[in-house]
Amino acid sequence: MEKHHIELHNEKLQADHQRRFDFIVSEYAHVEEVISKLIKFQLAIPSWAIGTGGTRFGRFSIGGEPRNLEEKIYDIGLLHQLNRASGAISLHIPWDEINNSHAIKALAAHYDLHFDAMNSNTFQDQQGQVYSYKFGSLQHVNKAVRQQAIEHNIEVIHQGKALGSESLTIWLADGSCFPGQLNFRRAFQNTLESLQEIYAALPDNWKMFIEYKAFEPNFYSATVGDWGQSLLYANKLGAKAYTLVDLGHHLPNANIEQIVSLLLMEDKLGGFHFNDSRYGDDDLTAGCMKPYQLFLIFNELVEGMDAKGTDHATGLGWMIDASHNVKDPLEDLLQSVEAIMLAYTQALMVDRHALTIAQQENDVVRCQEILQHAFRTDVRAIVQEARLRKGGAAQPLALYREQQIRKKLINQRGSKTVAIGL
Ligand code: LRH
Numbered sequence: 183m184e185k186h187h188i189e190l191h192n193e194k195l196q197a198d199h200q201r202r203f204d205f206i207v208s209e210y211a212h213v214e215e216v217i218s219k220l221i222k223f224q225l226a227i228p229s230w231a232i233g234t235g236g237t238r239f240g241r242f243s244i245g246g247e248p249r250n251l252e253e254k255i256y257d258i259g260l261l262h263q264l265n266r267a268s269g270a271i272s273l274h275i276p277w278d279e280i281n282n283s284h285a286i287k288a289l290a291a292h293y294d295l296h297f298d299a300m301n302s303n304t305f306q307d308q309q310g311q312v313y314s315y316k317f318g319s320l321q322h323v324n325k326a327v328r329q330q331a332i333e334h335n336i337e338v339i340h341q342g343k344a345l346g347s348e349s350l351t352i353w354l355a356d357g358s359c360f361p362g363q364l365n366f367r368r369a370f371q372n373t374l375e376s377l378q379e380i381y382a383a384l385p386d387n388w389k390m391f392i393e394y395k396a397f398e399p400n401f402y403s404a405t406v407g408d409w410g411q412s413l414l415y416a417n418k419l420g421a422k423a424y425t426l427v428d429l430g431h432h433l434p435n436a437n438i439e440q441i442v443s444l445l446l447m448e449d450k451l452g453g454f455h456f457n458d459s460r461y462g463d464d465d466l467t468a469g470c471m472k473p474y475q476l477f478l479i480f481n482e483l484v485e486g487m488d489a490k491g492t493d494h495a496t497g498l499g500w501m502i503d504a505s506h507n508v509k510d511p512l513e514d515l516l517q518s519v520e521a522i523m524l525a526y527t528q529a530l531m532v533d534r535h536a537l538t539i540a541q542q543e544n545d546v547v548r549c550q551e552i553l554q555h556a557f558r559t560d561v562r563a564i565v566q567e568a569r570l571r572k573g574g575a576a577q578p579l580a581l582y583r584e585q586q587i588r589k590k591l592i593n594q595r596g597s598k599t600v601a602i603g604l
């Protein structure tokens with residue numbers, strides 16, 4: 183998009199924005215401090231989220247979807263140009279094919295993007311692969327299958343190194359569908375030994391994120407099924423291994439904010455896959471179902487990171503993991519980023535001193551009032567101001583529509599594009 187389109191759009195909305203921003207500044211003393219944090223905060227966009235997703239019942243392409251990694255980078259560059267908060271891309275191998283890492287790195291740099299966590303994939307059989315992952319990968323009863331999965335992960339590290347990534351996210355579909363199918367302890371030990379081999383190949387400045395998930399595709403047991411199991415692996419592996427929390431991977435009603443708080447306390451929280459859900463791993467837009475939960479999670483993150491003096495922007499891996507069946511994926515991602523920025527901002531608005539006193543006095547009503555006051559504060563003008571100062575658009579979604587970006591992408595790439603990946 184041309185720079186002057188953003189400038190024109192911003193000029194049109196400036197007077198209205200200024201009025202709303204002046205109001206919030208008159209209400210709160212520390213708005214500038216909040217803005218300086220928002221300016222640094224970036225979310226990684228998953229390469230697999232910029233095409234239309236699907237369910238096992240069908241997929242309905244929106245058209246104009248990226249046909250290769252170069253076009254995925256272009257799309258994420260566009261998002262970043264609009265909101266200046268999507269400055270990273272998270273790759274999934276082999277869904278993403280890197281033909282020339284030097285050129286890919288340069289292209290990403292051109293759009294001011296860096297490479298966030300690399301994701302390996304041993305939950306599907308890939309073309310030309312010798313052994314099948316039907317009965318698991320790192321847990322497999324056959325050492326040769328485990329070895330194949332280990333080597334894939336090491337290859338992903340090599341590819342990530344060439345791009346300047348500094349972390350590897352491992353999500354395993356390993357587990358069992360029926361009672362008796364698996365010896366739990368043996369599956370755990372096999373997985374641990376496999377992870378140890380991958381960990382040994384991890385560069386010193388890298389982190390390993392172990393993502394847990396309670397169910398799907400296995401429905402009786404998952405070998406990395408919850409944060410307890412992930413933490414066991416991370417602790418046994420060493421200081422570079424962390425737990426990764428995907429918001430859709432819990433059993434119903436799990437208190438994710440408490441999980442996050444304790445993992446942070448233990449220095450074992452590595453990062454997030456943000457999305458929202460009503461039933462399971464729905465991969466819906468962040469904040470679309472349970473915005474209060476998203477706020478409560480950020481409330482714990484801000485509290486915990488401040489207690490440790492951790493830099494909010496760089497302390498954790500901030501990633502989105504979403505899929506889109508009925509929306510334009512780029513619009514959906516703009517909504518997710520906005521929802522996350524809003525929840526983070528609201529968490530920064532919590533009167534933490536007052537909350538600590540209320541907690542000490544067991545004043546339950548006051549505790550709730552303090553949190554809900556922050557949650558109910560309209561912080562949109564603060565997020566918008568931070569975005570404007572970074573050179574982004576006042577209203578990214580509105581500008582995306584004004585500019586008819588999807589139509590332009592369809593004209594360039596065609597209407598029958600099939601997103602690579604899922
Ligand atoms: C598994 C998961 C994991 C995968 C992604 C595609 O449900 O959350 O992060 O890599 O989806």
Ligand code: MN
Nearest residue numbers: 393428455503
């Ligand atoms: Mn995930």
Ligand code: MN
Nearest residue numbers: 428430431463
């Ligand atoms: Mn998932």
